[in-house]
Amino acid sequence: MRIAITGATGFLGSHLTRRLARDGHTLRLLAHDVTKADGLVRELGERVEACVQGEITDATALAESMDGCELALHLVSNFRTSKGSRESYFRINVRGTEEALAAARRAGVRRFVHCSTIGVHGDVQSTPGHEDAPFNPGDLYQETKLEAEKACRRAMEEPGMDIVIVRPCSMYGPGDLRMLKMFRMLSKGTFFLLGPCRENFHAVYVDDLVEGWTKVIHAPDIAGETFILGGPRYLPLDDYVKVAAAAVGAPPPRLRFPYGPAFAISVLCEAVCVPLRIEPPLHPRRVRFFKNNRAFSIDKARRVLGYDPQIDLREGMSRTVAWYRSQGLL
Secondary structure, three states, X not given: OEEEEEOOOOHHHHXXXXXXXXXXXXXXXEEOOHHHHHHHHHHHHHHEEEEEEOOOOOHHHHHHHHOOOOEEEEOOOOOOOOOOOHXXXXXXXXXXXXXXXXXXXXXXXXXXEEEOXXXXXXXXXXXXXXXXXXXXXXXXXXXXXXXXXXHHHHHHOOOOOEEEEEEEOEEEOOOOOOOHHHHXXXXXXXXXXXXXXXXXXXXXXXXXXXXXXXXXXXXXXXXXXXXXEOXXXXXXXXXXXXXXXXXXXXXXXXXXXXXXXXXXXXXXXXHHHHHHOOOOOOOHHHHHOOOOOOOEOOHHHHHHHOOOOOOOHHHHHHHHHHHHHHOOOO
């Protein structure tokens, strides 16, 4: 197929783009920074038919990137950063999704797949959560990702284009830098825990996630559906951190502090730093990592798509740490 991809240079996007190129598809990419995409374009050669430079809200660039495509994969997202303006979250996550949907429809795209997040469910009260679990976004990123989903659901009411939503669990693997700080602190013995950490955490190795996306691309009769894609199992956060520590050859963290006071400090820290455009060393999102329950069922994806994740956390962490070390990051 000829496939349009937004967010192809991101962590998931780069892995998925490489897989689709290996599978023989013709790709048209939309890139905010073409210089950043150059390496990927050179690597994939003739499989990349076009790499269009433009913002996700640029209707002209979107039209060019989706020209002649049967499928559009929308992966662009303004991920969490306290230095990011509130307006940028709505512009990229919400209006960007609306513009991408409109451009895809004008281009005659057959199926539009939107990348959301399990974060729209926030702290899951009844686990494991599923696709119809209550929404409970806990920060601006999650709130705007939920608004983007609502834009997709409004678009589903119009005929002529299949729209599917994918909610990945916490993704990790080679190329991911978001968890690097945790691994570095574990290796130095400076990582600490907040509270008992018995709430569950659900991760998914990037290769499994990419396999799930390919199944969404090809599955028949799934218009209007939502799928949660996660790893083979979830486990308590305390155990998750122990697996990560073992992967870097470090003992489990010994330092543990009460959750409540740490959260109060994080709120104060964010209130002081954000107006100064400084990334807070501690802010509520990071502290909630130790408290939120994130356990999800992938039964629907197994049943409907034939999704079958293979990489357990121990193996995935080992591969990730090996990549960090090969890059000189650990």
